Amino acid sequence: MSSVKNFQVTFDCADPVRLARFWAEVLGYVAPxxxxxxxxxxxxxxxxxxxxxxRLLFQRVPEGKVVKNRVHLDVRVGTGLVGEERLAVLEAECARLVALGAVRGTLLLADGVNESCQNMQDVEGNEFCLD
Incomplete structure (x- = not known):
């Protein structure tokens, strides 16, 4: 059996500093x-x-984003919460991130199988979820 490996997540982007600072604020990370x-x-x-x-790495590329992400981050702010309590936490975090430049997407309500989550986009249009 192999051991777990260290990894980083790399984002292609137009403005590495802006995007790194956004995600540092979202996740409580440190950006030098x-x-x-x-x-x-x-x-x-x-x-x-x-x-x-x-580690999150943001690298400048010449082309812009043209289609939906194949991979996205789920920001786990509502773990263990259900119903109105979960919706309130998702809404509060969504409002905080919109103030940082994120864009609110569709709110997916609990359906008996999955709990509610809020789709969003970061400052360069990359999709992510508040879960």
């Missing part, structure tokens, strides 16, 4: 201050200060 420069930054990362979560 980039050196002041006239040149655009080609990559930027943020990390979990506890060392538990994966």
């Amino acid at each position: 201050t980039p050196e002041e420069s006239e040149e655009p930054v080609d990559w930027f990362a943020c990390t979990d200060p506890s060392g538990v979560g994966p």
Whole structure:
């Protein structure tokens, strides 16, 4: 049996610093201050200060996003909550993230199998869920 490997999640993007700072705020990660420069930054990362979560790397690419993500992050803010209590937590976190530049998507209500979750987009249009 093989051991669990360390990994990072890499995002292609237009503005690595902006996107890294957004996700650092969302997740409570740390994003270092980039050196002041006239040149655009080609990559930027943020990390979990506890060392538990994966490093997130944001790399500049020339092309923009044109289709739905094949992989997305689920931000687990409502774990263990159900009904109105879960909806209230999802709404509060959604409002916080909208203030950071996220875009609210569809609210998927509990259906007897899955609990409610809120679809969203980050500051570059990448989809993610509040779960």
